[in-house]
Amino acid sequence: MKIGQVSEKSGLPTKTIRYYESIGLVAPAGRTAAGYRAYDKNDLETLKFIQRARSLGFSIQEVSALLMLWNDRNRASAQVKELAKRHVEEIDRKVAELQSMKETLSTLIDKCHGDDRPNCPILNDLANVR
Amino acid sequence: MKIGQVSEKSGLPTKTIRYYESIGLVAPAGRTAAGYRAYDKNDLETLKFIQRARSLGFSIQEVSALLMLWNDRNRASAQVKELAKRHVEEIDRKVAELQSMKETLSTLIDKCHGDDRPNCPILNDLANVR
DNA sequence: CTTGACCTTACCATTACTGGAAGCTCCATA
DNA sequence: TATGGAGCTTCCAGTAATGGTAAGGTCAAG
Known part of the structure; x- marks a missing residue:
């Protein structure tokens, strides 16, 4: 498979795949005689794994850790769970x-009549005119 | 006032204040004979305004628009309201x-026993092993 | 034999800063 | 008067995770 194919199948742009290789998130791909990157099924699975982890909001660093755990037959599931839990906490934050931002804004929006008149509680609040 | 003072009073790091000047978000500050930036009360109010808008999640671009509206005595409050509403929609998204990420992850976390055994539903899901 | 799709590397732009280096200026203290 | 340190200056580089574009090589079809 060439990069276009794996891009299609993994849902990752070719640019992103090359980027992941450049930062060492994935091992350098094999090459064809012409210098094109060549991928096998295994490579594709790894990229799909990365795509899913990224879509769940894991950072590249976290994905890297997950990949290592994934490739470690003997890892304890507790480690993975811990990583995922911390990520959920981050999401919660x-x-x-x-x-909180939305609440403040919504209150201000409600107070603003939003017509042709210049008086605006939103700007007043930002300007700390109380 | 020198930059350290306005930094203190506005809650913005000096670095950030200089940055805002460099990108044209605020007008270049006046200078003392020695070349130090000199700020007056008005400048401080502007920086405070920016700090508050940023803390509500408005982008620099949006803050720039808000500043223009703030400085326009004749603007319609409808414009401000519109901008704020769009921002709230962005927050909602x-x-x-x-x-959605959290939901998926929480489900997976619940399914993972998280002990010394290597089997882990979280990794299984990421690897698309179903 | 040429066209067009696909591949290559390399470099710049993005967002909103943050850190560091090298060098002034100002004020207080020895 | 010297000196030391805090605070100021500019400039350069780096962050996360790509996206964009250029200039060029390769391959299969017509």
């Missing part, structure tokens, strides 16, 4: 922050 | 994405 982000959600809480966003919710 | 991010939250939904994070919630």
Whole structure:
């Protein structure tokens, strides 16, 4: 398989696949005589794994750790669970922050009549005019 | 006021204040004879405004728009409201994405016994072993 | 034999900063 | 008066994870 095929099948842009190779997230691909990257089924599975982990919001660093655990037949599932739990906590933190922003904004939006008049509680709040 | 003072009072690092000047978000500060940046009360208010808008998650671009609206005595509050509403929608999208990730992960975490045994539903799912 | 799709590397841009180096300036203290 | 340290200056580089574009090589079809 050439990079276009694995891109199609993994859902990762070719650019991204080359990038992952360049940063050492995946081992350098084999090459054809012409210098094209050549992938086998195994490589594809790895890229799919990465794509799924990324889509769950794991950072490249975390994906790297997950890959190592995945390739370690003897790892304890506790390690993976721990990593996943920490990631969920991180997600929770982000959600809480966003919710808090939303709450403040929604309150301000409700107070703003939003017509042609210039008076605007949103700007007043940002300007700390209370 | 020198940059250290406005940094203190605005909650923005000096680095960040210089950065905002360099990208044109704020006008170049005045200078003392020695070449130090000199700020007045007005400059400080602008930086505080920016700090608050950023803390509500507005991008630099959006903050720039808000600043223009803030400085426009005749703007319609409808414009500000529109901008804020779009930002809230953006927040909603991010939250939904994070919630979806969290849901998937939580399900997997629950299924993983997390002990010394190597079998791990989390990795199995990432590897698409179903 | 040429066209067009696909591949290669290399470099710049993005977002919003943050860190560090090398060198001024200012003020207080010995 | 010298000196030391805090604070200021500019410039360069790096972060995460790509996206964009250029300039060029390769391959199969018509």
